[in-house]
Amino acid sequence: MIRYDKVRKLLKDARDEVPFYTNMIPEQIDKVSDKEIDHIFPQIHPTDKNLIRKDYSRFVCNQICDEMVKRAEYERHIGRTEYARIDGSHIYFEYTSGSSGTPFITVKTMNERLVLAKALWKERNKLICIKPNEAFNCNDSSLHSIEADDLVRNGYKMWMVNVNRLEKFKKYFMMNNLSPVGLSLIENAGSFITIEEQLAYEKFFNCIVSNYYGCTETWGIAYSCGNKELHLMEDTAHIELLDENDKIISECGRVGTVTVTSYVQSLMPFIRYKTGDLAYYIPGKCQCGNPVKVIRLVPNRNMIKGTNMYGNNYFRNILLKLITEYKINKFKNISVVQTGLLDFDVNVIGNFGSKSVLESGFVKAAKLVFERDDYEFVFHYDEPVVTKSIFSLSADLCNMEHLI
Amino acid sequence: MCHDFEERIKRIIKGCLDEVDIEKINEETNLVDDYNATSIDIVQIIVDLENEFGIEFPEEYLLIEKIAPYKVLASIMEELLLGVVREAKDDQI
Numbered sequence: 001m002i003r004y005d006k007v008r009k010l011l012k013d014a015r016d017e018v019p020f021y022t023n024m025i026p027e028q029i030d031k032v033s034d035k036e037i038d039h040i041f042p043q044i045h046p047t048d049k050n051l052i053r054k055d056y057s058r059f060v061c062n063q064i065c066d067e068m069v070k071r072a073e074y075e076r077h078i079g080r081t082e083y084a085r086i087d088g089s090h091i092y093f094e095y096t097s098g099s100s101g102t103p104f105i106t107v108k109t110m111n112e113r114l115v116l117a118k119a120l121w122k123e124r125n126k127l128i129c130i131k132p133n134e135a136f137n138c139n140d141s142s143l144h145s146i147e148a149d150d151l152v153r154n155g156y157k158m159w160m161v162n163v164n165r166l167e168k169f170k171k172y173f174m175m176n177n178l179s180p181v182g183l184s185l186i187e188n189a190g191s192f193i194t195i196e197e198q199l200a201y202e203k204f205f206n207c208i209v210s211n212y213y214g215c216t217e218t219w220g221i222a223y224s225c226g227n228k229e230l231h232l233m234e235d236t237a238h239i240e241l242l243d244e245n246d247k248i249i250s251e252c253g254r255v256g257t258v259t260v261t262s263y264v265q266s267l268m269p270f271i272r273y274k275t276g277d278l279a280y281y282i283p284g285k286c287q288c289g290n291p292v293k294v295i296r297l298v299p300n301r302n303m304i305k306g307t308n309m310y311g312n313n314y315f316r317n318i319l320l321k322l323i324t325e326y327k328i329n330k331f332k333n334i335s336v337v338q339t340g341l342l343d344f345d346v347n348v349i350g351n352f353g354s355k356s357v358l359e360s361g362f363v364k365a366a367k368l369v370f371e372r373d374d375y376e377f378v379f380h381y382d383e384p385v386v387t388k389s390i391f392s393l394s395a396d397l398c399n400m401e402h403l404i
Numbered sequence: 405m406c407h408d409f410e411e412r413i414k415r416i417i418k419g420c421l422d423e424v425d426i427e428k429i430n431e432e433t434n435l436v437d438d439y440n441a442t443s444i445d446i447v448q449i450i451v452d453l454e455n456e457f458g459i460e461f462p463e464e465y466l467l468i469e470k471i472a473p474y475k476v477l478a479s480i481m482e483e484l485l486l487g488v489v490r491e492a493k494d495d496q497i
Contacts, residue, residue: 090436090468092443110443114466117447125451132448133420 002238004034006263007041013266017061020047021271046246046259046272049096053104060268064107069093072105091267096216106217107268115264116219119236120212123223127208128184130158135187138165155182160212162191170204183207189214192299195228196333196349213277213297218262218270222295225288230279232293237262240272241279241295252283255298255316306341314369321365328353328361343376347383355381409485413478416456420448433474446471459484 008030015025024044026032032040052059057066072093090110095103108116117132124130134157151159151169161169166186173179186205188198189212198209211224218237222230232239241249241256249256258277262270278298286294304311315336322328330353337345351358359379367373414426421439435441435449446468450461461484471477 110446111467113443114446114450114468114471115463117443118450118461118466121447121451129455131451132444 001234002037002041003234003263004037007037007238007261008032010261010263010266010269010271011041011044013061014269014271017063017266018059018269019062020055020058021269041272042248044272046242046274047270048274049104049276056104060107061266064091064267069105094216108265109267112264112266116236116262119233120214120220120223122235123212123220123233124158124185124187124210127210127226130185134158135160138162138169152178152180155180157182158185158187159183160187160189163188163193163197164191166201170201173204180205180207185210187212192297194333194335196335198224198228215260215275217273217275218260218265221258221260221275225286225290227286227288229282229286229288229294230296231286231290232295234292236264239293239295241281242274249281252281255280258295258297305338311336311338317369318362318365321369322358322361326361326365328358331358339378342374343378345380346377347380349382351381355379409482410478412456413453413481416452417449417474420445420452429474431475434472435474435477436468436472441472443468453481457481457485459487 011021011025012030014021015027015029016022021044026040029040047059060069068091092108092110092113093105094108095105121130121132136151136154136156136159138151138159138161159166166188183205184207186201186207186209188209193209193211198211201209211228211230212220213222213230214220214233220233220236221239222232224230238261240259240261241254242259243249243254243256255278258275258279260270260273260275262273279295280298282294282296285291298316299311304314315334319334330351331348332350334349335347337347339345346362348358359377362379363377366375366377411426414429417429417435418424418426421435421441424439435446441449450466450471454460459481465471465480465484469476470480
């Protein structure tokens with residue numbers, strides 16, 4: 001749901017201060033009606049990383065001069081820190097991860113960070129009462145070697161960690177027969193995690209595992225509830241799913257690019273910013289009682305080794321064939337991990353039909369979709385955790401046709 | 405402002421910023437300038453104050469200039485608490 005007052009203020013500030021938006025947004029935007037916002041907002045040109053990198057100075061407000069950015073870069077260079085603060089001005093420069101290319105600098109004031117951080121803690125506290133100083137950021141890139149036994153010793157109540165690192169901790173804990181003391185919440189941040197993976201880690205670490213989906217540019221986009229569903233964080237951002245023609249997707253099940261507008265940031269506004277991540281809406285109301293829309297992310301960024309193909313695109317089509325053409329649909333979830341150039345592990349969760357029918361159907365569909373028959377698939381059933389999935393999708397979607 | 409109310413605020417500040425000496429917190433204290441409080445420290449203080457007093461900081465108050473100076477923070481807390489009391493009274497009516 002769009003917050004009209006926040007959008008009006010954001011667009012007004014962007015129009016007045018940020019060159020890219022000066023001619024794009026009407027002058028009297030702060031005085032227009034809600035209905036006019038509904039008309040104007042979807043016409044604002046979406047942005048993305050490439051556009052910003054190419055024309056950076058047009059995306060920051062006039063008071064952020066080149067000299068400030070250069071100084072931030074220098075401080076980062078000598079300090080090797082994630083962000084740099086310009087003395088006295090409470091302006092923070094944070095670098096994007098660069099996972100899809102060269103990182104760029106995002107700009108936030110301390111006040112903006114306060115509002116964004118507070119929104120995030122509100123979400124965490126819906127699950128469990130945790131305070132910022134009880135959390136440990138295992139993703140901090142300045143910590144090159146986090147020892148799992150340090151985590152045990154220090155007794156943090158919350159870990160912020162990505163799945164890859166968490167899997168390493170799990171192995172270490174298993175090998176050394178350790179268990180974390182006082183740990184209440186593990187928050188996955190910065191990596192794709194399925195609901196099944198969350199449940200499996202919950203069982204292993206005996207604590208709540210939550211999923212925080214956001215980006216350096218805008219911070220929180222969605223946060224998981226007690227039922228592990230990702231609810232949009234609508235207090236601080238307006239989130240849309242856009243199709244390949246930048247048209248808004250409103251129906252459930254249809255995959256689109258997550259596009260975020262941060263209500264909070266004015267020095268470097270992100271308005272209709274395409275994150276590059278794919279997601280779809282889940283139909284119906286979440287059983288947790290929160291009426292805010294739920295999205296499910298699609299791990300689109302993993303390529304099949306030895307090719308330039310995104311695994312998700314291909315395995316989505318294989319699943320579609322399985323369900324719609326071969327009528328094989330007696331399972332809850334399938335995820336795929338590539339174990340070698342030509343080898344894949346297929347993990348099936350909640351299968352209640354014939355295994356041989358499912359396996360032969362999957363292999364047949366894969367041959368047709370990939371147009372090659374040298375890929376080998378090894379099937380596993382109800383494996384507790386599969387990391388680095390190149391594809392994962394539930395079979396309970398209401399309308400599979402939308403996935404085409 | 406009542407003494408107990410201020411003591412509770414100061415205790416929370418001390419709980420979030422180790423080097424703070426409760427006795428030295430006064431109307432001139434600025435949490436950022438005097439104790440190098442980071443945005444995480446400030447969020448911690450806000451979350452703790454909300455839990456302690458059963459209030460919620462409105463977004464327009466989430467400004468460093470309203471939270472870092474102790475004098476301003478205490479007066480905002482008083483205002484928010486009065487609002488809570490007023491709401492409770494309205495509910496009773």
